Amino acid sequence: MMACQTDSASSDATDRQIENRIDELLSRMTIEEKIGQTNQLTLYGTTEELCAAISRGEIGSLLNVIDPADVNTLQRAAVEQSRLGIPLLIARDVIHGYRTVFPIPLGQAATFDPELIEQGARIAAVEASAAGVRWTFSPMLDISRDPRWGRIAESSGEDPCLTEAMGAAMVRGYQGGGADDPTSVAACAKHFVGYGASEGGRDYNSTSLTERQLRNIYLPPFRSALQSGAMTVMTSFNDNDGIPSTGNKWLLTDLLRNEWGYDGMVVTDWNSAGEMVTHGFAADTRDAARKAIAAGVDMDMMSHVYAQHLKELIEAGEVDEKQLDDAVRNILRVKFRLGLFDNPYIDTARIARVTYTEENLAAARRCAEESAVLLRNEGDLLPLDASKLRSVLVAGPLADAPAEQLGTWTFDGEPSHTVTPLAAIRAQYGDRLRIGFDAVADYSRQRLSPAQLAAFTTEASRYDAILLFIGEEAILSGEAHCLADLDLKGSQSELMAAARRSGKPVVTVIMAGRPLTIARDLANTDALLYAFHPGTMGGPALIDLIFGRAVPSGKLPVTFPVTTGQIPVYYAHHMTGRPATGNELLIDQTPVGAGQTSLGCTSYHLDAGFGPLFPFGYGLSYTTFAYDTPQLDKSFYTADETIHASCRLTNNGKRAATEVVQLYIRDRVGSTVRPVRELKDFRRVTLRPGESRIVEFELPADRLAFWGLDMQRKVEPGEFDLWIAGDSQSGTSTLFTIQ
Ligand code: BGC
Numbered sequence: 001m002m003a004c005q006t007d008s009a010s011s012d013a014t015d016r017q018i019e020n021r022i023d024e025l026l027s028r029m030t031i032e033e034k035i036g037q038t039n040q041l042t043l044y045g046t047t048e049e050l051c052a053a054i055s056r057g058e059i060g061s062l063l064n065v066i067d068p069a070d071v072n073t074l075q076r077a078a079v080e081q082s083r084l085g086i087p088l089l090i091a092r093d094v095i096h097g098y099r100t101v102f103p104i105p106l107g108q109a110a111t112f113d114p115e116l117i118e119q120g121a122r123i124a125a126v127e128a129s130a131a132g133v134r135w136t137f138s139p140m141l142d143i144s145r146d147p148r149w150g151r152i153a154e155s156s157g158e159d160p161c162l163t164e165a166m167g168a169a170m171v172r173g174y175q176g177g178g179a180d181d182p183t184s185v186a187a188c189a190k191h192f193v194g195y196g197a198s199e200g201g202r203d204y205n206s207t208s209l210t211e212r213q214l215r216n217i218y219l220p221p222f223r224s225a226l227q228s229g230a231m232t233v234m235t236s237f238n239d240n241d242g243i244p245s246t247g248n249k250w251l252l253t254d255l256l257r258n259e260w261g262y263d264g265m266v267v268t269d270w271n272s273a274g275e276m277v278t279h280g281f282a283a284d285t286r287d288a289a290r291k292a293i294a295a296g297v298d299m300d301m302m303s304h305v306y307a308q309h310l311k312e313l314i315e316a317g318e319v320d321e322k323q324l325d326d327a328v329r330n331i332l333r334v335k336f337r338l339g340l341f342d343n344p345y346i347d348t349a350r351i352a353r354v355t356y357t358e359e360n361l362a363a364a365r366r367c368a369e370e371s372a373v374l375l376r377n378e379g380d381l382l383p384l385d386a387s388k389l390r391s392v393l394v395a396g397p398l399a400d401a402p403a404e405q406l407g408t409w410t411f412d413g414e415p416s417h418t419v420t421p422l423a424a425i426r427a428q429y430g431d432r433l434r435i436g437f438d439a440v441a442d443y444s445r446q447r448l449s450p451a452q453l454a455a456f457t458t459e460a461s462r463y464d465a466i467l468l469f470i471g472e473e474a475i476l477s478g479e480a481h482c483l484a485d486l487d488l489k490g491s492q493s494e495l496m497a498a499a500r501r502s503g504k505p506v507v508t509v510i511m512a513g514r515p516l517t518i519a520r521d522l523a524n525t526d527a528l529l530y531a532f533h534p535g536t537m538g539g540p541a542l543i544d545l546i547f548g549r550a551v552p553s554g555k556l557p558v559t560f561p562v563t564t565g566q567i568p569v570y571y572a573h574h575m576t577g578r579p580a581t582g583n584e585l586l587i588d589q590t591p592v593g594a595g596q597t598s599l600g601c602t603s604y605h606l607d608a609g610f611g612p613l614f615p616f617g618y619g620l621s622y623t624t625f626a627y628d629t630p631q632l633d634k635s636f637y638t639a640d641e642t643i644h645a646s647c648r649l650t651n652n653g654k655r656a657a658t659e660v661v662q663l664y665i666r667d668r669v670g671s672t673v674r675p676v677r678e679l680k681d682f683r684r685v686t687l688r689p690g691e692s693r694i695v696e697f698e699l700p701a702d703r704l705a706f707w708g709l710d711m712q713r714k715v716e717p718g719e720f721d722l723w724i725a726g727d728s729q730s731g732t733s734t735l736f737t738i739q
């Protein structure tokens with residue numbers, strides 16, 4: 001697709017030039033050289049061995065080369081020693097920052113701030129490209145509605161509209177001012193598709209998504225990322241309805257190429273071509289190679305099946321050489337677009353100049369600040385007034401854990417550059433406050449004895465306030481790190497209770513890669529900030545929030561369940577025939593010996609009710625915002641009109657603050673059942689104390705379209721509700737009609 005690159009006449013000319021260069025090159029390539037381009041390997045063996053393979057034209061892309069000088073050495077083997085001089089494409093998982101680590105993507109999504117996310121991705125690209133990385137395996141666009149799944153940390157959460165906005169922002173940031181800018185890094189829209197719906201939240205597991213679910217929920221973020229110019233796509237590990245993505249021709253060719261017109265490159269996930277054998281979808285690695293290329297996979301990441309079998313398959317007439325040519329064309333196109341043929345080497349001195357700059361650290365700090373979500377603030381305990389305190393106890397296993405606060409997928413972030421909350425409070429308030437520190441537990445899972453907990457209560461009672469930093473270490477989320485139980489690990493719940501028993505004000509900060517089930521813990525803290533894993537500058541950002549130099553503005557990008565058994569629980573669920581009313585009897589109110597009846601029964605859990613602990617879009621501030629009923633410019637629209645919606649928002653408190661204003665709709669009647677609410681747009685609005693402003697949205701009616709009964713994307717006429725609200729459950733709706 002790359003539609004945005006082909007808009008102008010000059011980029012058309014560049015595209016034509018590139019296609020001509022590809023044709024010319026392809027006409028000179030041997031079959032072995034073509035197969036070499038499709039082969040992506042990780043760093044292995046000695047540099048000499050690698051250079052020899054590269055100069056023989058056996059490798060098209062390398063991942064995980066981390067030394068900038070090595071990049072030039074390996075590139076020289078490709079450009080100066082291989083017969084055709086085709087440059088290598090160097091790849092790395094730069095997921096939420098390179099050296100300067102930003103909050104995990106789930107935290108970034110909580111900012112609802114695409115501009116800031118774009119800036120973060122740009123910074124990541126500038127830093128990574130200085131190390132020779134020109135391709136990152138990001139953004140991860142998997143809609144994630146199951147917090148047991150460890151990879152929810154890498155996602156933008158449960159919502160297609162938010163994921164679209166965040167993903168497109170990342171693509172713009174990575175690919176910078178233009179693909180051939182040497183600081184541009186090709187984005188990779190992954191994992192295509194449905195991976196986030198892995199059954200039971202267990203990684204690599206199967207999914208059973210219908211085409212309608214794919215088209216309405218899981219595919220739109222990919223479409224947007226490609227429309228924003230994402231140069232590559234990665235297949236996912238899961239089999240959907242029995243078909244592994246890497247062998248799914250409908251997905252990779254019929255939809256991606258033919259329907260969407262995508263002309264970028266498709267890479268497998270790590271060994272996912274080979275794993276089709278383990279799935280039992282391919283008889284052996286030869287069959288896997290045949291199925292992957294037939295489906296439309298261009299590059300094989302790490303399963304060697306193309307390198308081992310494509311030549312033989314072509315000679316046997318089982319694979320058409322044209323399929324290989326198409327794959328190579330897609331790969332070369334990315335290399336040309338990145339300017340690698342003209343500019344293959346890097347300036348190895350640049351990395352020292354561009355990493356950890358003041359600007360980069362400030363952006364990471366701002367992102368961490370905006371990503372924290374205030375979930376509780378009893379008696380307006382926060383922000384703390386430092387002038388009214390003499391002492392503060394900083395406690396908990398995540399108060400001073402520099403590697404842990406970076407979160408998952410931070411190969412290149414350096415704990416030595418991380419500023420923890422403890423370091424930040426000492427630096428900012430060390431001269432004014434007596435600051436005590438006690439990690440109490442070395443790590444989140446550690447069990448504490450009753451004596452240790454009692455000692456902590458005694459210690460805590462000697463301070464004016466307690467700041468407790470708990471949650472989960474980086475390794476408890478991310479790939480293959482799924483959990484069946486989302487309660488706080490180890491003795492952390494008891495630690496909160498012990499802090500509470502001190503009688504002193506307790507502020508709890510949770511750093512985690514996912515929502516945790518903290519319903520029972522809330523009563524043990526006056527205030528709770530949910531920080532996800534906040535990255536390099538998490539410490540200063542959190543201390544700024546706690547002491548009021550900054551005001552929380554993060555909103556939840558994912559629903560927080562009351563208990564694990566409620567999962568999946570997400571706001572945009574379908575309306576059932578028997579929706580919960582909120583008046584259901586819970587288990588304790590259910591009489592012993594009560595007779596069975598289905599009269600008046602509704603959809604809920606006896607032991608958890610129906611509602612979540614905190615809904616999608618929720619987050620408190622140090623002020624309160626009031627929303628008036630939304631106003632529309634008309635009550636009737638046609639499907640090609642734009643709905644102008646507005647709402648008066650008032651800051652009722654005493655502090656300037658930013659609110660994430662969210663626009664939701666509900667399609668009352670559809671040819672298929674529609675979600676009870678769907679986010680369609682959002683905006684961050686900053687208001688002074690007492691200030692009131694009309695917040696306006698332009699919603700093209702086309703955004704109400706969905707894939708209904710006839711599997712065509714269209715806006716179905718009828719009545720719609722529209723909310724402008726501070727989260728997915730509050731607000732007053734206004735009705736409009738599409739004619
Ligand atoms: C992950 C991908 C990642 C790749 C390369 C795989 O295990 O699923 O998301 O990009 O490894 O490191």
